[in-house]
Amino acid sequence: MERLGPWVPDRAGMSPVALAVSGGGDSLCLAWLASLWRKNLLALIVDHGLRKDSAEEARLTARRLQALHIPSRIITLTHLSKGSGIAERARSARYVALRQACYEAGCTDLLLGHQADDQAETVAMRQRAGSGCDGLAGMASVTALPEVRLVRPLLGFSRDALRQTLREQQIEWVDDPSNEDLTAERVRVRTAFRRDSTSRTAGWVQAAQQGSLRMVRETERIAALAQQSALLPYGWAIAGETLPQPENLSLLIRAVGGLIYPPSVAAVEQLYLRHCEATLAGVQLVRHKTQWFLIREAAAQQGPVALADRAVWDNRFRVSLPAGLDGGEITVAAAGFGLAREQRCGWPARFCATLPALWRGGQRIAVPHIGLCDDPVLQNIRLIFAPPVPAGGRTVYDPVCPVSP
Numbered sequence: 001m002e003r004l005g006p007w008v009p010d011r012a013g014m015s016p017v018a019l020a021v022s023g024g025g026d027s028l029c030l031a032w033l034a035s036l037w038r039k040n041l042l043a044l045i046v047d048h049g050l051r052k053d054s055a056e057e058a059r060l061t062a063r064r065l066q067a068l069h070i071p072s073r074i075i076t077l078t079h080l081s082k083g084s085g086i087a088e089r090a091r092s093a094r095y096v097a098l099r100q101a102c103y104e105a106g107c108t109d110l111l112l113g114h115q116a117d118d119q120a121e122t123v124a125m126r127q128r129a130g131s132g133c134d135g136l137a138g139m140a141s142v143t144a145l146p147e148v149r150l151v152r153p154l155l156g157f158s159r160d161a162l163r164q165t166l167r168e169q170q171i172e173w174v175d176d177p178s179n180e181d182l183t184a185e186r187v188r189v190r191t192a193f194r195r196d197s198t199s200r201t202a203g204w205v206q207a208a209q210q211g212s213l214r215m216v217r218e219t220e221r222i223a224a225l226a227q228q229s230a231l232l233p234y235g236w237a238i239a240g241e242t243l244p245q246p247e248n249l250s251l252l253i254r255a256v257g258g259l260i261y262p263p264s265v266a267a268v269e270q271l272y273l274r275h276c277e278a279t280l281a282g283v284q285l286v287r288h289k290t291q292w293f294l295i296r297e298a299a300a301q302q303g304p305v306a307l308a309d310r311a312v313w314d315n316r317f318r319v320s321l322p323a324g325l326d327g328g329e330i331t332v333a334a335a336g337f338g339l340a341r342e343q344r345c346g347w348p349a350r351f352c353a354t355l356p357a358l359w360r361g362g363q364r365i366a367v368p369h370i371g372l373c374d375d376p377v378l379q380n381i382r383l384i385f386a387p388p389v390p391a392g393g394r395t396v397y398d399p400v401c402p403v404s405p
């Protein structure tokens with residue numbers, strides 16, 4: 001585990017390391033292994049509320065964790081409904097809930113139970129979908145999000161090895177029936193691997209090779225990005241006097257747009273070749289003085305969000321409020337400041353129109369980034385630019401290639 005660190009010291013009073021535990025064989029084995037590694041842990045069990053037994057399974061998992069001396073928290077999702085795209089909707093809601101729970105508990109690391117077979121399946125599915133070299137690196141061992149690192153310590157171990165470990169420890173787990181549902185592509189790939197294990201091995205080799213290459217490329221990209229461009233606390237990026245290469249440009253668009261995935265390479269290449277002001281994925285490429293800038297497209301920004309400590313607006317700005325302050329909404333400052341350029345800190349009006357602002361009763365009360373605020377109490381509001389994925393990505397791909405048990 002040490003090479004996947006650094007870790008918060010394992011002492012009472014320090015933040016625990018969080019574990020995402022579905023109750024299945026992989027994540028329960030992860031929990032058992034983690035309990036040998038450290039004491040200060042917190043297991044998070046998400047009950048999607050989609051199957052009639054799910055609440056009871058979550059409680060059963062909590063009891064199993066208790067037997068391992070791991071405290072747990074059950075997070076019940078109430079807003080999911082069955083129907084089209086439910087697997088993806090459930091997955092995405094699960095990650096939002098897990099990240100929020102980590103944030104609330106002060107956990108900076110979240111361990112996930114993805115293992116080597118999941119990795120080979122992911123690579124095979126991406127290969128079929130025509131994924132590029134980056135995608136064929138599969139899942140990263142470490143993905144740093146702004147508030148938490150997602151860590152996958154089991155990518156070097158096969159599903160069979162993990163289940164065998166649990167049997168030896170006489171620890172039972174829950175088998176999710178959706179893991180046998182042949183309408184899911186992953187399950188079909190898994191079934192094909194059972195018949196022909198060479199393609200599974202090929203997936204591991206592919207992930208290990210492409211992972212190493214991706215690490216080299218990302219290091220070069222981050223160095224080039226840092227030299228040429230900068231993200232500003234206003235939620236904009238200075239892209240440089242000449243446009244960055246499409247790969248880097250797309251990372252900046254992802255950050256400024258508050259996106260999880262960068263826009264398609266083909267679309268960014270077109271933007272790069274046109275070399276003129278344009279909009280892509282809710283982000284405007286604009287020229288200001290001698291530099292290219294990326295600013296958010298005002299019309300694409302999220303609508304109002306109630307003012308509250310830790311609220312997130314537009315997937316990019318996190319609110320930090322002094323105690324006792326509430327009332328109002330955070331939404332886009334919008335045009336019509338009527339302010340002289342010096343009151344806009346020298347920034348063009350169209351830039352300032354994209355900033356987050358506090359509104360009450362249809363009135364713009366404060367635009368903290370440019371110090372626009374009459375009420376001294378409101379001057380303590382902080383709207384912190386925290387894109388969901390850091391510009392450079394900050395991922396670690398481990399060239400691990402498991403041995404078949």
Ligand SMILES: Nc1ncnc2c1ncn2[C@@H]1O[C@H](COP(=O)(O)OP(=O)(O)OP(=O)(O)O)[C@@H](O)[C@H]1O
Nearest residue numbers: 020021022023024025026027044045046112113114
């Ligand atoms: N309901 C859940 N609650 C908490 N964590 C979950 C949940 N579902 C998945 N995870 C986390 O995401 C990882 C990968 O999810 P995936 O759906 O591939 O696993 P699974 O087959 O449902 O369960 P397992 O990995 O425990 O066998 C899990 O190992 C676990 O760490």
